[in-house]
Amino acid sequence: MPHSFTPPSAGDLNYLKSLNRSTVLSTVRRHPGVSRADIALRTGLTKATVGGVVQALVKGGWLREGELHARGGGRPGRSLHLDGERHCMLGAEVGVKGLRLVACNLLGEVLASCHCPAPPTDPESTAVRLAELLVALREEPAVSARHCLGLGVAVPGPVSTRAPILSLAPNLGWVDVDFLALLRREPGLPAGTWLLDNEANAAAFGEFYFFEGVPPESIAYISAGSGIGCGVVSGDHFPVVPRGHQGLVGEIGHTVIQPDGSRCHCGNRGCAETLVSGWALREALDLDSEASLGDAVAARAEEPAVRALIQRAGQALGLLLLNLHHTLNPSMLILGGSLMQLGEPLTGPALDYFTSHQNDLLRQSQSVPVKIIADGTFTAARGVAAEVMARSAIDI
């Protein structure tokens, strides 16, 4: 099993079938309510092919037929939707502050969730704890009533490109952990697709895959929490997440934006993380690891020094957005992560900086929309669940 989906190298008829199945499925995902005829138009497949594929997908519990809707004269088409009743996926995030779990259906709707605020200690006991919670989650009625496609885990650090292994999680002190292997020792977990991904990549994937509204062609998701990470997703029918040579794509927290700035724990000076990140703000505010950053900032919101600190952080975040825009040029930027709890005092200056420093590289310069996810508690967990679905859909 390849650890990350790679586009086809060479194809047999089997692959062709799988490709078309995925294409039809994603067309319905991106345009809920389309008819078979619509799909044929959009994808270039013939009506006959679409008919056959849809039949198989309906039978397999991936699609359901909806109401008829007439469009002008002629026989009305039968609308198609993802079937939210038959399958589900489990997603879990191992975060610095605790474990977060969701189960969701093919529509990305959360069927059940669980937030366990105890910070992880060592990998082994964390795996045991996570397995218990997953088993409990699976026993929820909404979950147990559905077939489970598999299980995904999001981790706060880069995942190796060679194997599904967490290379390094500085904030957990974990190195080269094969977390899925630890989980596999626990009983009661679902069979199917298992995968491990970086938290920012997972969140980015989920926001892209389950996007509500007109789907963007590509997004960059900035995860601002203890550290700063970023995930990039693009692609119509097969969303692609570039991971890079060592899985370091999106480690923008360590891009240097102030060469003579203060020292970062990575050894360099002026990394973005020294200006905007949970750890930098905590350090500046002299908080211990127990205290909540959000509460502390709220309590001291009137202090000019604190306000200036948050404002500087916001501007740095805006600068990161700008640099990302000029490097990756996504059609949408999404801001998420626990730092978003700081709200307008942080995001205001960020958006201000971003919009006021747009330059004239393209005259029209239709500004790139920036979406802010205020409550991102389950974003990453739902994101890996989305990845499980996407992977499972490839080899139905």
Next chain:
Amino acid sequence: MPHSFTPPSAGDLNYLKSLNRSTVLSTVRRHPGVSRADIALRTGLTKATVGGVVQALVKGGWLREGELHARGGGRPGRSLHLDGERHCMLGAEVGVKGLRLVACNLLGEVLASCHCPAPPTDPESTAVRLAELLVALREEPAVSARHCLGLGVAVPGPVSTRAPILSLAPNLGWVDVDFLALLRREPGLPAGTWLLDNEANAAAFGEFYFFEGVPPESIAYISAGSGIGCGVVSGDHFPVVPRGHQGLVGEIGHTVIQPDGSRCHCGNRGCAETLVSGWALREALDLDSEASLGDAVAARAEEPAVRALIQRAGQALGLLLLNLHHTLNPSMLILGGSLMQLGEPLTGPALDYFTSHQNDLLRQSQSVPVKIIADGTFTAARGVAAEVMARSAIDI
């Protein structure tokens, strides 16, 4: 005709055939001398399929059979190579300092070239001039003896993602130029694939496509000339060049690396281009547009101020490499563009900065190789030629 190749959305049998043809072709390109059996092993196709595809490609002038080479016992395999004798591609770069043209064969070998140092004025007369030179190039014996697959043009600015149109070339003063349409009015140009691309993307593509040695999985090519651009390429059989929502991927010259730095012509402060770029150095050295930057720097190499200037520029370039590494994490970085003429005084500090500021994100941190292209006169022109070949190979 789609303006940029997009991976398959849905597939018919035709597409499948085309996919396998391209796969075989690129396998030979990346591993010259493979046998049919090798290809079958590498691609997963069966011997029968490979046999058929190879036969077609040999007949079409894309592949040629080489010598036998035995490997242990058994019948020796017949080695396969790209056929450099039957086809050729034309590539041209419209640069700030003049026109550069090449004709090359499927192996990326330059059959003929032409460097016209007169700076372009308006689009119309430039198209006329370029067409004359292209016709002359095509009359060279090595070129006229081959079938011409098509023609590519590289331009110093972003190309629209909607149509093959140059959106903006600040250094030429051109806006929204449909250069291919202007060329199409001229007689004597080859039929086939025509395309337009950004200079940095084209160069990046060429370096990746015609890479000598073990092919890297992905590269980022930094084009340091009048401005700073960057192209990214990855993918095995179908090299993919992300272009972004507005074709601005790789506009790293306008990433901000010194928020309080000096003002850039784009309106912002502290863009990378204010530290490393032809225009910034010329401005700092008070050169008029006629003078050669290389000559001027060589002449004043002893002045401490000049040395410091170049060193600072080199360090900024190194910082750009580092930020690119953390954002895109390519498996190889390539430095090119006219600024490379400045040689060690520029590249030394750049490499120093890059290697000495590697951080510990991955313990092993096998350093990413940086390749420097000292003479990049025809890099971009050859790059678009490579794109013509790649595009033509898709629908043989």
Next chain:
DNA sequence: CCCTATTAGTTCACAGAATTTACTAACCGA
């Protein structure tokens, strides 16, 4: 020298996928 083992490449009947064409189904308006 011949014979066997081994690997390379081709041939041909076959299975499977999408297509083509023709058809039925369902709705609208006159």
Next chain:
DNA sequence: TCGGTTAGTAAATTCTGTGAACTAATAGGG
């Protein structure tokens, strides 16, 4: 009620890659 129009299905057809059997070419051993 009857054309006109669009949606969806069914059967014959075309084209693809596959698998197994075949031929080809070499090395090594007796």
